[in-house]
Amino acid sequence: MTSRSSSNSRSPWLLAHAFLVFGFLYLPIGVLIVYSFNGEGVGGFPPHHLTLDWYRTLFNDGAIWDSVINSLEVACAAMIIALAFGVPAALALDRAQFPGKALFRRLVLLPLILPGIITGLSLLMLFDLAHTKLSLLTIVLGHGTALISVATTEVFAGLQKFDRAQEEASLDLGANYWQTFWRITVPNLKLPIIGAALLIFTLSMDEIAVSFFLIGRDNTLPLEIWGRLRRGITPEINAISAIIFLFSLAAIVLWYRLRVKAEGSVEVGAELLETQENYTLER
Amino acid sequence: MFSRAYKLAVTVPPLAWVALFLLTPYLLMFCYSFWSISPAQTIVHSWNVQNYRELVTVSVYWQTLLRSMWIAARVTLFSLLLGYPLAYFLSFYGGSRKDLLYQLVIIPLWVSYLVRAYAWKTILGSDGVLNTLLQYVHLAKHPLEFLLYSPFAVVLTLTHIYTPFTFLPIYASLEHIPRNLVEASHDLGATPAQTFWKVIFPLSIPGVLAGATFAFVLSLGDFLAPLLLGGPSGIMISNVVVSLFGAAYNWPLGAAISFCMLVLVVALLFVSERLEKKWSFS
Numbered sequence: 001m002t003s004r005s006s007s008n009s010r011s012p013w014l015l016a017h018a019f020l021v022f023g024f025l026y027l028p029i030g031v032l033i034v035y036s037f038n039g040e041g042v043g044g045f046p047p048h049h050l051t052l053d054w055y056r057t058l059f060n061d062g063a064i065w066d067s068v069i070n071s072l073e074v075a076c077a078a079m080i081i082a083l084a085f086g087v088p089a090a091l092a093l094d095r096a097q098f099p100g101k102a103l104f105r106r107l108v109l110l111p112l113i114l115p116g117i118i119t120g121l122s123l124l125m126l127f128d129l130a131h132t133k134l135s136l137l138t139i140v141l142g143h144g145t146a147l148i149s150v151a152t153t154e155v156f157a158g159l160q161k162f163d164r165a166q167e168e169a170s171l172d173l174g175a176n177y178w179q180t181f182w183r184i185t186v187p188n189l190k191l192p193i194i195g196a197a198l199l200i201f202t203l204s205m206d207e208i209a210v211s212f213f214l215i216g217r218d219n220t221l222p223l224e225i226w227g228r229l230r231r232g233i234t235p236e237i238n239a240i241s242a243i244i245f246l247f248s249l250a251a252i253v254l255w256y257r258l259r260v261k262a263e264g265s266v267e268v269g270a271e272l273l274e275t276q277e278n279y280t281l282e283r
Numbered sequence: 284m285f286s287r288a289y290k291l292a293v294t295v296p297p298l299a300w301v302a303l304f305l306l307t308p309y310l311l312m313f314c315y316s317f318w319s320i321s322p323a324q325t326i327v328h329s330w331n332v333q334n335y336r337e338l339v340t341v342s343v344y345w346q347t348l349l350r351s352m353w354i355a356a357r358v359t360l361f362s363l364l365l366g367y368p369l370a371y372f373l374s375f376y377g378g379s380r381k382d383l384l385y386q387l388v389i390i391p392l393w394v395s396y397l398v399r400a401y402a403w404k405t406i407l408g409s410d411g412v413l414n415t416l417l418q419y420v421h422l423a424k425h426p427l428e429f430l431l432y433s434p435f436a437v438v439l440t441l442t443h444i445y446t447p448f449t450f451l452p453i454y455a456s457l458e459h460i461p462r463n464l465v466e467a468s469h470d471l472g473a474t475p476a477q478t479f480w481k482v483i484f485p486l487s488i489p490g491v492l493a494g495a496t497f498a499f500v501l502s503l504g505d506f507l508a509p510l511l512l513g514g515p516s517g518i519m520i521s522n523v524v525v526s527l528f529g530a531a532y533n534w535p536l537g538a539a540i541s542f543c544m545l546v547l548v549v550a551l552l553f554v555s556e557r558l559e560k561k562w563s564f565s
Binding site: 011014015017018021022024025026027028029031032035045046084085086088089091092095096098100104107108110111113114115116117118119121122123124125126129141145148164167168171177202206208209212213222225226229230237238241244245248249251252253256 | 284285286288289290292293294296297298300301304305306307308309311312315365366368369371372373376384386387388389390391393394395396397398399401402403404405406412415416419443446447496497500501503504505506507510511521524525528534537538541544545548552
């Protein structure tokens with residue numbers, strides 16, 4: 001409160017700056033949505049002849065919907081892989097000592113900070129060496145592996161607040177580790193796990209840099225859009241983009257609610273900062 | 284309390300998976316960078332540093348790398364200039380609307396990368412929204428051609444994409460500043476400017492470093508925005524790699540460039556870690 005009263009004179013500039021930045025951030029999104037209804041196609045000011053034609057074209061476009069199905073499948077499978085290895089990895093980092101622990105922690109986080117092209121190409125070389133045919137499966141393996149870090153950091157953060165006494169009690173009362181894991185550990189980590197799952201799903205749906213190199217015959221949605229963009233701008237893309245935006249919006253509101261429920265407050269920034277710190281600090 | 288079996292069960296599978304699908308590929312990239320390509324377009328597994336020599340001697344490679352770093356540096360600078368004051372405003376003047384505003388910043392982060400890059404293309408094109416608007420209000424007679432297919436378009440788009448990324452860690456570090464430090468500074472007679480430069484800014488440096496590192500590294504390796512919006516003058520180093528893995532078909536040379544990028548990124552992370560440790564007060 002003190003800061004508010006004593007430096008009020010500077011806040012008009014900050015307010016104006018904030019408005020400008022928000023304008024900058026939302027301008028392209030607004031343009032996309034407006035022009036998805038523009039009868040004259042993309043570009044051209046002012047927009048006129050509002051129409052739903054592009055949405056109609058879009059809904060009749062088989063290739064796009066095939067790619068949507070592919071992307072949904074890939075995202076689900078990647079989510080399962082990332083959780084299946086990311087959750088144990090968080091438990092391992094929290095509870096076990098093993099040689100190479102520091103290296104492991106750094107390695108897991110690397111795909112998040114490295115440009116996607118490096119991860120994509122190195123996986124391409126691996127699959128090439130193993131004579132694995134590129135397909136949706138190779139994309140699943142790429143996404144699943146690259147996104148393990150998301151599951152690991154979210155669950156690891158949850159574990160820091162987690163009271164181990166419950167697990168101890170469960171073990172003392174005769175439950176085995178497997179039962180304790182499913183009945184105590186997982187329910188207690190429910191919110192971080194769901195949050196991570198949602199984040200992994202969204203990131204996979206949108207991922208393009210890694211997929212770019214691992215794509216086989218079937219396209220994911222971003223690659224289908226990419227292919228069309230390379231051929232030129234079509235307003236259909238605006239329509240699908242507007243739909244993607246709505247889904248992203250729903251996903252983030254959901255995720256945000258979960259976050260508030262889990263933490264009381266929301267600090268994704270802290271997460272990113274932590275990612276950086278996790279990467280660099282050895283605990 | 285956890286048995287040996289439990290520890291093995293949670294450690295071995297992730298370790299094995301990561302070794303197979305992360306460590307091996309990165310090492311493979313390293314190996315590839317020492318191999319070469321035969322005239323018959325097959326990969327020769329004999330070890331030599333020819334690829335690295337080529338990177339140093341053929342000017343187009345290191346010039347493209349320098350240009351990419353220059354683009355990434357501008358993106359980083361603009362992202363900080365946009366992100367820092369915004370984070371400061373939200374953290375100190377956000378009031379009751381803080382949560383909502385915060386959500387508004389992260390929403391664009393969740394909107395597809397491709398969708399946002401594409402949106403800029405529709406805005407900047409020669410018959411795009413901006414050019415037709417300028418002509419509509421008679422500010423320009425002809426479309427401004429430099430807007431699209433230029434480094435300008437790439438920098439603008441990447442700044443748009445990485446500003447929220449930069450914002451997040453800065454905001455987090457500002458939120459972690461104990462407010463009584465700020466109050467103490469005021470009470471001891473510091474002007475708002477002094478309080479900012481002597482108390483707040485130094486404490487937010489770890490966030491600035493984290494944000495800057497993200498923005499720089501991720502924009503340095505980008506190849507989609509340059510392909511979509513960059514034109515010939517906006518080509519970045521990853522585009523060279525893409526062509527070496529595609530039409531130009533020289534995987535070993537492409538691997539050498541990628542590996543250099545990997546080393547550069549890891550070195551940057553290392554430096555930013557050192558600086559962060561130096562500046563973090565806890």
